[in-house]
Amino acid sequence: ELRKLALFEVIGMYDHSLAVKLGVHFFLWGGAVKFLGTKHHHDKWLSSTENYEIKGCFALSELGHGSNVRGIETVATYDSNTGEFIINTPCESGQKYWIGGAANHATHTIAFSQLHINGSNQGVHAFIVQIRDSDGNICPNIRIADCGHKTGLNGVDNGRIWFDNVRIPRENLLNSVADVSPSGEYLSAIKNADQRFAAFLAPLTRGRVTICVSAVYISKISLAIAIRYALTRQAFSITPNGPEVLLLDYPTHQRRLLPLLAKVYAMSFAANELKMMYVNRTPESNKTIHIISSAYKATLTWNNMHTLQECREACGGQGIKSENRVGQFMGEFDAQSTFEGDNNVLMQQISKALFAEYVACQKKNKPFSGLGLEHMNKPLPIIPSQLTSSTIRSSEFQIDLFHLRERDLLRRFAEEVLERQSLGESKESTFILGGFSNSPSFDTLSGVSTSIAKVPDGRRALVLVVFVGGVTFAEISALRFLSAQEGMAYDLIIATTKIVNGQTLVETFMEKLG
């Protein structure tokens, strides 16, 4: 499995479109058959997938529903007379959209559809539908169109699919999560609809792992290019006819590139750790992997785009030339923050998971486990009252700071949510429409930082703001607000010798003006 991941890394460095096309075929289509199907699906489809006799794609998103795929409109109904499912696109917003591989090459797809049994909707289920014959002709009752030119990834043939009452055999339902009997009875071991839905998204985890990994290597390549340019390019001289100065000898240029270089080291450790977690996964670790891969996916892809932009600019005009790659990468990798879970939406989900874990453990008085909050089982780390330079540089101290911060943020976030709930708001509306001052996605970020900080020897570019002699919560909160701003390039650590209780005026102003 590690070898397969390594193969993808290498292909992705060479051509992202090719890696995505292969990823769709092997990880999304193949992964769905494997994880959502049972033995007879494996026997029937896996070897022809391996040797590319058939080409698969993965049709989950629709024009009307991308982030909220649980609301898709494609419908599957069962016809017990013929033992077939009928897959239908009931309206224009129900057309499958963005389906990688669908526009030109795929012969089969996983058609995610709402399963209607005797008039009641059992939720999203996965069905195998053939969309082209082996000569590449589109099958009857299937319509396909290309999604058109994109700002990157044009090597991937993203397509739109409409199903016009397509009939497929009952066996094409991928039935590891739920099944329909020949007579049309719905059977599922998982009674909870939320859990059932979550099970269908399992194939996406490996996708997120590969996205994380590729975001890191592309940052590495672009930094290598920009730093090499800075080590050969000279501009301006100090004395009238003196030699020109190397770009990397300019302090401003160092400050633009070197913190990004430090960060990519940390990211690299984090991505490797995630890869190992994935490869060594157990049923117990699945939830942790889901949460961590989501958090890393958002953090690493955003950081990648930020790094690419800076490297592009640091190469001047040459950064614009496609053959110099850096600029080209920007178009190619931008979609990473959107597909396989939009970054902002993922961040919200992680907040919810951390919140649930926090509340559950507090309630049951049991230790935290699995989501990186284990440090909260230990007593509060102590910040020494004498902050020497060597203390501040020690990774132990730095991790303590991350931990302190995560504790504080989670506690305040939970308090705020619980308070709103106690005032009668539903849990859903609290989360969705809350607009917290302790914004969930920011809480999350700190969770991620914690995890990254825990990676052995992983160091991130961070700014230490040390208030000696005490700091008020208001001051902390002001800094927190700042660091929550999108695009903030640095981690912000607040250290203090003591916390002065008091003034929350600042927060009040910020809420009004922010």
Place this chain on the structure above:
Amino acid sequence: ELRKLALFEVIGMYDHSLAVKLGVHFFLWGGAVKFLGTKHHHDKWLSSTENYEIKGCFALSELGHGSNVRGIETVATYDSNTGEFIINTPCESGQKYWIGGAANHATHTIAFSQLHINGSNQGVHAFIVQIRDSDGNICPNIRIADCGHKTGLNGVDNGRIWFDNVRIPRENLLNSVADVSPSGEYLSAIKNADQRFAAFLAPLTRGRVTICVSAVYISKISLAIAIRYALTRQAFSITPNGPEVLLLDYPTHQRRLLPLLAKVYAMSFAANELKMMYVNRTPESNKTIHIISSAYKATLTWNNMHTLQECREACGGQGIKSENRVGQFMGEFDAQSTFEGDNNVLMQQISKALFAEYVACQKKNKPFSGLGLEHMNKPLPIIPSQLTSSTIRSSEFQIDLFHLRERDLLRRFAEEVLERQSLGESKESTFILGGFSNSPSFDTLSGVSTSIAKVPDGRRALVLVVFVGGVTFAEISALRFLSAQEGMAYDLIIATTKIVNGQTLVETFMEKLG
């Protein structure tokens, strides 16, 4: 003139490549003939430029020299026997590079070259060279190649030009700044080589004005697209089968887009003010226009890229589709931070100009004038000790804060530079290699903010951090460091009721770890 600018705005909204191609022809080529040439050049070239009989380009940058164009290697020598200049590319790094219009269409170019007279180099001068005949055939002793595929602006035929001892008549020297007599004597009214060089860059000012303006309208278009999407797109519902929520009803989505919307209002006022300054320019206002157009160019183009990225992501997958424009704009407008003066380099130049003005006025004890520092002629603005919500919302108060901040930054920056100079560093090396904690480009940004804040009714998204009860310089400096980080989306204003002198420990740590 305003109509011409308006024409460019409209064309640029439709197709940036077309606007750039026209800009090169009219503003760079045409502007060079007009500003650097004299009557006989105007008579000979301007009308055929206006009616597109000839097509001009502007060959300043070379492979080896982009930001530091004063170091270009193309050489012009005078042959008094024939009354001709000989233009020559002496080495590969001296090839003209990135020349818009050169690869396919231009018939003439301004060849910037080092003018060698009797073995001594008089510096960069501008010469008219024909590079194609009217049928589009490349002229003898000229070689041209295409710069290749770019990540945007592929509608512009950027090219590379080599001159192989091309002979041109003496009259083709654009001689408003300096001339060479038929016998080969060098004549210039401007004795100072720095000033002479500056005069040659005059045609670039109008280019910067149009870049500013277009950065603003593209931000507007992309925000209009993203906000409209957010007003029609629904995702997720609060109750199980309830209606889905509009994206713009999510507080996180509001926080992503609305501060950018507020900012584009401020930017729009700023760009309009600049346009009017340019149209009403006088010889006295030229320096101010140069500085302000440089500062706005960097600020507005960076903000544009930031806005485009956020709008792209806010449109989800649809942001990737070229026909939806937002993503496409990212490739098209990215070069704006590089061409007609790299943003970082411009920022350094502005710092130098502000520093020079500051030191000169202090030394001669004369009032500040022209560079937006006039507020420093007035007494220090007073921050009321009672900060009510209406005070904080008043634009007067906000501008006072900008002013206070600019004063403080400039003073510290000047002190640091002067101290280094007093320790024996040369002025040039102090600036170029200093690596100030009061980073020049950040000082500059605050200068720009000031100017923007002064625009009538211009409001920027800003974060007010109010320390009631006193703040130390260390705390201010920590916040300053944060806000200097590239990509910081907010202006950061520090208000306090009194400044507590003391603790600079924070700064020490930050310097070591930053």
